[in-house]
Amino acid sequence: MPTAGLALHTDKYQINMIYAHWMNGTHQRKTVFEAYFRKLPFGNGYAVFAGLERIVEYIRNLRFTEQDLNYLAKQEENYKPEFLELLRNFQFRGTLLSMKEGALCFPNEPLIRVEGTIMETQLVETAMLNFMNFQTLIATKASRVKRVAENDVLLEFGTRRAQEADAAIWGARAAYISGFDATSNLLAGEIFGIPTKGTHAHSWVQIFDSEQEAFERYAKALPDQVSLLVDTFDTLKSGVPHAIETAKMLEAQGKRLSSIRLDSGDLAYLSIQARKMLDEAGLPYVKIVASNDLDENTIFNLKAQGAKIDIWGVGTQLITAADQPALGGVYKLVERETGVRMEPTIKISGNPEKVTTPGKKDVLRIISKESGKAIADYVCFPHEQQARSGGNLRLFDPVHPYIKKTVKNFEAVSMLQPIFEEGDQVYELPALDEIREYHKAQLSLFWPEYLRKLNPEIYRISLSQEAWELKQKMIEDYLGHQEE
Ligand SMILES: Nc1ncnc2c1ncn2[C@@H]1O[C@H](COP(=O)(O)OP(=O)(O)OP(=O)(O)O)[C@@H](O)[C@H]1O
Ligand SMILES: O=P(O)(O)OC[C@H]1O[C@H](OP(=O)(O)OP(=O)(O)O)[C@H](O)[C@@H]1O
Numbered sequence: 001m002p003t004a005g006l007a008l009h010t011d012k013y014q015i016n017m018i019y020a021h022w023m024n025g026t027h028q029r030k031t032v033f034e035a036y037f038r039k040l041p042f043g044n045g046y047a048v049f050a051g052l053e054r055i056v057e058y059i060r061n062l063r064f065t066e067q068d069l070n071y072l073a074k075q076e077e078n079y080k081p082e083f084l085e086l087l088r089n090f091q092f093r094g095t096l097l098s099m100k101e102g103a104l105c106f107p108n109e110p111l112i113r114v115e116g117t118i119m120e121t122q123l124v125e126t127a128m129l130n131f132m133n134f135q136t137l138i139a140t141k142a143s144r145v146k147r148v149a150e151n152d153v154l155l156e157f158g159t160r161r162a163q164e165a166d167a168a169i170w171g172a173r174a175a176y177i178s179g180f181d182a183t184s185n186l187l188a189g190e191i192f193g194i195p196t197k198g199t200h201a202h203s204w205v206q207i208f209d210s211e212q213e214a215f216e217r218y219a220k221a222l223p224d225q226v227s228l229l230v231d232t233f234d235t236l237k238s239g240v241p242h243a244i245e246t247a248k249m250l251e252a253q254g255k256r257l258s259s260i261r262l263d264s265g266d267l268a269y270l271s272i273q274a275r276k277m278l279d280e281a282g283l284p285y286v287k288i289v290a291s292n293d294l295d296e297n298t299i300f301n302l303k304a305q306g307a308k309i310d311i312w313g314v315g316t317q318l319i320t321a322a323d324q325p326a327l328g329g330v331y332k333l334v335e336r337e338t339g340v341r342m343e344p345t346i347k348i349s350g351n352p353e354k355v356t357t358p359g360k361k362d363v364l365r366i367i368s369k370e371s372g373k374a375i376a377d378y379v380c381f382p383h384e385q386q387a388r389s390g391g392n393l394r395l396f397d398p399v400h401p402y403i404k405k406t407v408k409n410f411e412a413v414s415m416l417q418p419i420f421e422e423g424d425q426v427y428e429l430p431a432l433d434e435i436r437e438y439h440k441a442q443l444s445l446f447w448p449e450y451l452r453k454l455n456p457e458i459y460r461i462s463l464s465q466e467a468w469e470l471k472q473k474m475i476e477d478y479l480g481h482q483e484e
């Protein structure tokens with residue numbers, strides 16, 4: 001996927017602000033922004049962080065082309081030519097820290113931290129949120145499906161229903177991170193090395209005079225990978241018997257029918273009956289694929305009904321995140337340069353959940369050395385040593401401070417990795433299979449209570465005492481000013 005030429009993949013207000021900063025002589029002021037979301041999607045207990053690879057490529061290639069500058073020159077804002085010269089020479093020279101793809105992540109903790117001039121940090125907001133929000137959303141949805149499907153094979157079938165090409169391609173990748181086994185999208189396979197799989201459509205059957213002829217011709221053409229769609233006319237009366245006949249034909253050639261696919265009707269009943277028919281015909285090795293608007297709830301239900309489905313094809317519901325089509329990740333200024341030093345800044349809101357937490361912060365995952373399981377995430381300032389040095393650590397929920405506990409004998413794992421340092425990439429992007437493994441290892445750090453699909457236990461995100469006190473003080477200072 002081309003990531004070059006995305007400098008204008010931003011909201012116009014970013015360029016307007018950068019321009020106004022430049023006119024004011026403040027465009028080089030240093031800033032720190034953090035990206036996070038406030039609410040988990042799908043009522044899930046966790047989200048799966050994704051999007052970093054695309055963000056890294058985007059930032060590495062972030063340049064304004066001649067065409068971009070000509071286009072900007074024509075805008076009604078009448079940007080001065082000297083400003084366009086500044087953009088011509090622009091490169092991201094800031095510092096960026098991020099969670100790794102595949103990490104489990106939670107509300108109100110920084111997932112990405114960007115440090116740089118206001119010009120740099122403001123420019124990258126829109127594209128970064130675009131990549132992070134979509135890919136994290138799909139990886140999270142896919143993870144829900146994976147937890148229900150367990151060891152069954154999961155195929156990603158969403159491209160035709162996806163919100164355009166990028167969503168299909170990067171969505172297929174996000175699904176693979178969370179445990180899908182293959183995608184039907186060959187371009188995603190080619191670009192990312194994701195395994196690809198395909199059966200055939202109803203049109204293949206319809207074009208011939210009989211279903212039997214269609215199956216046989218297909219099997220002759222692709223004898224090494226035959227998967228037959230059996231619901232074009234009547235699944236049990238016609239499709240499955242014809243598939244069995246085709247399987248016998250293949251056996252005579254020393255080949256095997258790989259699977260049949262059910263795509264309509266009662267998938268529990270049909271799969272149980274089809275399994276019986278295949279087994280009675282001496283074809284226990286033929287797998288059953290199911291598709292048709294599946295999601296984690298239908299799969300869970302079908303399994304509870306004893307459906308005999310080995311392979312699940314999941315499209316529309318996954319790729320469009322149909323039950324929650326957006327993750328509300330935001331990007332907020334937490335520090336700004338004043339004179340010679342950096343100082344924290346806060347955004348106050350009538351809605352308490354929207355009050356930001358000032359100051360640049362790290363995220364430490366506190367893992368019990370006894371159980372090997374995660375206890376909470378601890379959000380603190382980079383200079384704070386308390387959690388990093390072991391000993392006793394007091395955890396409390398910043399929204400409900402009365403929920404507190406003291407932990408000891410823990411390991412504190414730093415979740416934000418340096419990705420760019422003053423413009424230089426210092427992080428090597430891992431191979432996709434490594435990301436998948438990391439995601440699996442992340443899941444194993446959590447008790448099942450946090451991972452269940454329905455009404456999961458809330459994993460606590462703790463704020464350090466110092467960060468909490470600063471936030472309270474800044475809120476009080478603001479309220480004090482208002483009363484004056
Ligand atoms: N036994 C089952 N229990 C719960 N949900 C099921 C079961 N069997 C199928 N489903 C799901 O119910 C929905 C079926 O919808 P619908 O009846 O519109 O499809 P259909 O019977 O396949 O018809 P069409 O031919 O129009 O696709 C799909 O989402 C499917 O995955
Ligand atoms: O239901 P989804 O989860 O989105 O999975 C993908 C769907 O796309 C195909 O249907 P479509 O009707 O587009 O084509 P077909 O003629 O091959 O069935 C396929 O048969 C699945 O039903």
Ligand SMILES: O=C(O)c1cccnc1
Nearest residue numbers: 157184197198199200313
């Ligand atoms: O290979 C399949 O069966 C497939 C691929 C995409 C969408 N629906 C089905």
